[in-house]
Amino acid sequence: MVYVVGHKNPDTDSICSAIAYAELKKKLGVDAKPARLGDVNPETAFVLEKFGFEVPELIEDGEGKKLILVDHSDKAQSVDNIDKAEIVEIIDHHKIGDITTPNPIFFLAMPVGCTATVVKLLYDYYNVEIPKEIAGLLLSAILSDTVIFKSATTTDKDIKAAEELARIAGIADINTFGVQLKSKLSDVEKLTAEEIIKRDFKDFDMSGNKVGIGQIELVDIKMIEDRIDELLEKMREMKESGGYAGLFLMLTDIIKEGTLLLAVVDDESVVERAFGKPLENNRVWLDKVMSRKKEVVPPLESAYSS
Amino acid sequence: MVYVVGHKNPDTDSICSAIAYAELKKKLGVDAKPARLGDVNPETAFVLEKFGFEVPELIEDGEGKKLILVDHSDKAQSVDNIDKAEIVEIIDHHKIGDITTPNPIFFLAMPVGCTATVVKLLYDYYNVEIPKEIAGLLLSAILSDTVIFKSATTTDKDIKAAEELARIAGIADINTFGVQLKSKLSDVEKLTAEEIIKRDFKDFDMSGNKVGIGQIELVDIKMIEDRIDELLEKMREMKESGGYAGLFLMLTDIIKEGTLLLAVVDDESVVERAFGKPLENNRVWLDKVMSRKKEVVPPLESAYSS
Structure with a gap:
């Protein structure tokens, strides 16, 4: 068998x-x-x-x-x-x-x-x-x-x-x-912050830096907006305990077609180098970005290697 | 392009x-x-x-x-x-x-x-x-x-x-x-012993032992019989200079359907463990054996690991 x-x-x-x-x-x-x-x-x-x-x-x-x-x-x-x-x-x-x-x-x-x-x-x-x-x-x-x-x-x-x-x-x-x-998958009300972050979470090694990137897809990003501070708090905890150089969470709005990227990173400048826009208050809106594999991992990898 | x-x-x-x-x-x-x-x-x-x-x-x-x-x-x-x-x-x-x-x-x-x-x-x-x-x-x-x-x-x-x-x-x-x-490919007359051995030669790592296995296919093994001593001599040289634990050459007769295996090895008993027949005078006839990949590499690998 x-x-x-x-x-x-x-x-x-x-x-x-x-x-x-x-x-x-x-x-x-x-x-x-x-x-x-x-x-x-x-x-x-x-x-x-x-x-x-x-x-x-x-x-x-x-x-x-x-x-x-x-x-x-x-x-x-x-x-x-x-x-x-x-x-x-x-x-x-x-x-x-x-x-x-x-x-x-x-x-x-x-x-x-x-x-x-x-x-x-x-x-x-x-x-x-x-x-x-x-x-x-x-x-x-x-x-x-x-x-x-x-x-x-x-x-x-x-x-x-x-x-x-x-x-x-x-x-x-x-x-x-x-x-x-x-x-x-948008039914996030009953989930803890940790469950949201870990729903679809992957580790990467980027030029020797341990980087974690989670993603959650939502039919409307508003469903989660009032929990962003709670999410960032949990991400800081996970970054510390997991020894990450950067921890990212993609809140992807499948109707608006874009991603609000949350980031807790040692060096915030990687985000601007990767996406051409700076983090503000640990977040940045990336218009049209939906795919971790194609649109988030490659630019982050080159930002970390530069 | x-x-x-x-x-x-x-x-x-x-x-x-x-x-x-x-x-x-x-x-x-x-x-x-x-x-x-x-x-x-x-x-x-x-x-x-x-x-x-x-x-x-x-x-x-x-x-x-x-x-x-x-x-x-x-x-x-x-x-x-x-x-x-x-x-x-x-x-x-x-x-x-x-x-x-x-x-x-x-x-x-x-x-x-x-x-x-x-x-x-x-x-x-x-x-x-x-x-x-x-x-x-x-x-x-x-x-x-x-x-x-x-x-x-x-x-x-x-x-x-x-x-x-x-x-x-x-x-x-x-x-x-x-x-x-x-x-x-049987036209071996013009080839040196080294060219015959290296015609189709691959290196393997078998449980930490460096093993080299060459193969030449012949329409009649008789074509090469009088050059076996010369081939073995060259194999001993190559084994020494290349640091091999074992050097093998498959003389495969495609009409008779079998292989005369020449072997120069540190431990001759691997051949008997692999093929159920001992080496005699650095050679053993393996009836029906034609494929290095399927019939020679796997038994040698398990013989070396045992």
Whole structure:
């Protein structure tokens, strides 16, 4: 039996692509089962319930397991003891990570907005009909990862795949469904400041500086405005205890299309060097910026290296 | 402009897949050009001449170049200064190597016998007609890499691709063409012992032991029998000067289907632990063994680790 599994701190793409690709492998005669490396977020929970799927099995140790990795190819993002697992396939849409294998395997990465787009293309390649509910999962993953096609990572392939999947899933208005989906992650009222910061948080090494960047997507940034001081306070705490040179939180407004970047940094000038605008009161509005991967990490990396 | 390039010490697959994939990229609107990282061997020279292609441009430094890598994903096998090149795609059929990228790219590796098989499938996927001469190159690469389908690495996909390519290339008898092709590498008379050993030579780290394994494929092992003492003498020299724990040379008979393994090793017992048969006079016949990757490296690795 082989587990199909996405990255740690799973998002909707990691969970839905795992379920959809396990289903494809089963139809191709492989005993495959989806799994996850952590709790599902409220957006993913909404998607699973809407299309009638169970939350996949949690796995915590890769030792001795056969794994198909989706949505990542970096050891740090994968299951613990990944070196003691047998990796039999990788399906991804990120930069090529540091996972190596002792034997030839199937590895397909494409520079598109979402792993679900790659999975959809593989259903087409193998000429396997996509079940209606699976189409719903894959569509949700694409809308989630591309922020309803607004992220800079979006490609024509994502849009075309989403349109075909919406037709199969019987979803008439993609945009309305997308906003409904993303609003599940906007439900920040019940979350603590730490939960908001850590919702989707990644560590980076930028020229020897430990940098942490969280992101939360909101249908309206106003929902969180009165909690900014509380968030900054918690970020200062986390920066101290975690030994960060800089801690950032992207409050991304998916309707207004831009990000209010909160920053607690040793050297505030990196922000101006990265984005051409200075921090004021630990915050700066970045118009049109939606993607951490494409629009925040690269300029910060060059600012830290200069 | 982007170079399409195979591995160092290029074989027929690395050269022919580079030419064929560059041609496909051009048809898809990309300014692509094949390149090579070393001299072409006599088999490849025969293939290029037969189908009317020039020897691709030699490149020696990756710095500042845009590269599509074919037939490898390991830094050690790639162009010098690979870290200063921009890798835009990888097409391969080996184990996943240690190359990483800063951005998402197209990476397709398949567990098949030859990169040319993957390139053929990509022509099909993009619905691009394969020119007759390109079909000849791809067929040659498959016959070369799979030792006319006799290597353990051969899959149904390789055989099916080769049959279709033979039809396009107008080659009626695949087997005869394969033997003709492989016999070009059997032309060992004019080669020095060192040239024979280094024709297709790779270094490995096996549990901290430096191990070198060369392979030469012959249509009849008799062609080389009277030079074995000379080969062993040169291997002893190379072992000494290169600091090897073990130096191996596979004399693979593609008609008899097996390998006479020559070995100069610190600890001769690794050979018996690996292959179940002891060395006699620095040699052992391994029936049916044709593939270094699948049938020689893995048992030697476990013998060295035990």
